[in-house]
Amino acid sequence: MKKLINKPEDFTKESLQGMILAHSDIIKINYEPTFIYRADAPQEGKVGIISGGGSGHEPLHVGFVGRGMLDAACPGEVFTSPTPDQMLAAAKKIDSSAGILYIVKNYSGDVMNFEMAVEFAHLEGINIQSIIIDDDVAVKDSLYTQGRRGVGTTVLAEKICGAAAEKGYSLQQLKELCKKVNQNGRSMGIALTSCTVPAKGTPTFILGDNEVELGIGIHGEPGRERVTIKSGDEITEILANAIIYDTPYQRPLREWDQAQGKWQDVELLNKPWQKGDRLLAYVNSMGGTPISELYLIYRKLAEICHREGLEIVRNLIGPYMTSLEMQGCSITLLKLDEEMLRLWDEPVKTASLRWGV
């Protein structure tokens, strides 16, 4: 295992400490339990937005805490869910009585722990609502997940809902908005190489010298199939077509029913994409792929969208949701309406996403 780390068990903590030292004007850290929060929290009268999940996907989520995005992030150990006490403590820290939205990626451990945190929070009088992001079109169920996994759309939901919270949206409005973003966002990824969890010390999976895994999960979960490596253009065709021709209404979306005390499947807001739809195209590095290759993928993606009559009006290209040093990329397409587009353009100031300020 060749990494720029010290003791494997200190990796997450020491990486976080570096982020806090580098961005002390934007974020602060709480230990025991660990969570990162806006240096200017709580924001009086504003709904708080919290996300979290296993570490190893940096800059997600810690790099997205700040004005116009998240109020707090709860990092677990590498590829391990954060605990309910982290989530509860973060909620208490940032709550300003306007309520809190949890944005949760659909992994069984994350969902279960956030669910417990919601229950604890309600007992303490904090009003929390959750939205689960489940945008990965690659597989229906997966190694750590019932239903679709939550991937790239999470970043976009955090940005868009973060802007809306800043604008004074109520908790109920934010919940509807986050649901809309999730239902209009779809993703799929590919791995060229595996990655190594520091505490384990050996690769999560093995790929042959000429093999790639299509539809990989961000923890190295199996995707749709292993194939011989193809050209960048061919890979982009496979990912883009899987996303564009996905049947989104097959995807159940769940929300917490407070009255009944359980998760409920809910009606879907989205429709299949049509010619003329406007998209945000997000090409993401899995961590070890340089951005020169991401732009080559974007080139083909733009050509495909044009061919399909879809208009890319915004883009995001870079390593925003990684799997340690894994080589590969993912594509996320989000169908935008006026509201989402306007909110995307609002100022944001976080460690890893910044414009307008």
Added chain:
Amino acid sequence: MKKLINKPEDFTKESLQGMILAHSDIIKINYEPTFIYRADAPQEGKVGIISGGGSGHEPLHVGFVGRGMLDAACPGEVFTSPTPDQMLAAAKKIDSSAGILYIVKNYSGDVMNFEMAVEFAHLEGINIQSIIIDDDVAVKDSLYTQGRRGVGTTVLAEKICGAAAEKGYSLQQLKELCKKVNQNGRSMGIALTSCTVPAKGTPTFILGDNEVELGIGIHGEPGRERVTIKSGDEITEILANAIIYDTPYQRPLREWDQAQGKWQDVELLNKPWQKGDRLLAYVNSMGGTPISELYLIYRKLAEICHREGLEIVRNLIGPYMTSLEMQGCSITLLKLDEEMLRLWDEPVKTASLRWGV
């Protein structure tokens, strides 16, 4: 060779095309010869700033073209100098009679070709001055370089001089400023793995499973030594100490003497660092190292600087000057004065560095 590319010979062109498609509000491209320029060029009355060099280091330099940074960038093929006709054509495109500053990384091919371009430009009545960046403390001479190589300080010089040009600095003032940035910036890098130039198809060099190369060049040139992999903290100590205790006046700095028609060594402006000096700390990924590891390096770097009485007042952390998919990092420390600090904070809007707008 596992990469997200098509034909190796199309890699540079197709990656550039993706950047242009993604950032058409900021940059445009000219073919035959190839250069990228600000979409709003020429800027009347403003000195133009141009940089360039081999491709494979993205986002350098194309990702830094835009308001508050470069006016144009000339990308060569992977790890290959751009040609004088690229540089001359870029100069003609952006010249608004206020003159042009070339920022050149010290590699013999780059220097020679920029020198030729300067001669051609003078014949055409364009006033161009060059500054060579030679900030790599690792080795005195290298595979492709006489003197020290030009690395991370280039990014900082482009940002600081770009802001100054926007503020109306004259060509002579910009030249002095760029010289000052170079003389106060020092870098050193480490490689954990090699990288593969697409057209070659095999790794540039071979490192053993437990070996790392200290002082690596951005084209895989040999560094100071190969050693068994060490902890992140130990590696940071080695890099930081090499930088902090470097003897900067050993470094010759050259500038173009127009009257005599040749490069001249010039007097040095810098002094050894002292307690209380204020620094910009830049931790850079070589391309394949995830930012979680960069932050772990930053954590130790901040501790070392504190111990040495040096104050980090700004930082930049991420993949800004890469070597394809090479795993590893480099550290650059730039001693700031009030002028550099103020210019660093000015707004910038490029594909890869953006704040304030």
